[in-house]
Amino acid sequence: METLVGLAPILLMFVIFYFLLIRPQQKKQKQTRQMQAELQKGDKIITIGGFHGTVHAIDEDTLVLTAQDGSKLTYDRSAVREVLNRD
Structure with missing residues (x-):
């Protein structure tokens, strides 16, 4: 006890x-x-690094994001911190 x-x-x-x-x-x-x-195509997101962009294309582990100036960048899906709004 x-x-x-x-x-x-x-x-x-x-x-x-x-x-x-x-x-x-x-x-x-x-x-x-x-x-x-x-995540879906057209979602506006913020990455963990602070990049604001729109999802242009989605692969299994990567995303292609479009910036305001039209440039496209590839990020890992795990780099997304939050979704701002969905179109």
Whole structure:
């Protein structure tokens, strides 16, 4: 019984870490993967590097983005931070 009482604070600490740190991070990663998987041609996006562009073409792992001046750049799908709006 004493060992259970001695381990209770450590177990409680792990439970708190799970609900305050690990679980929210897993939810955020899942949402990001889903957003990147649902990208479509014409979506206006921002990359993790801060590039604003429109999706011109989509491949399995890459995107071709069009800038305002018409130039086209190729990025990894995982480089997309957020979708601004969909056309």
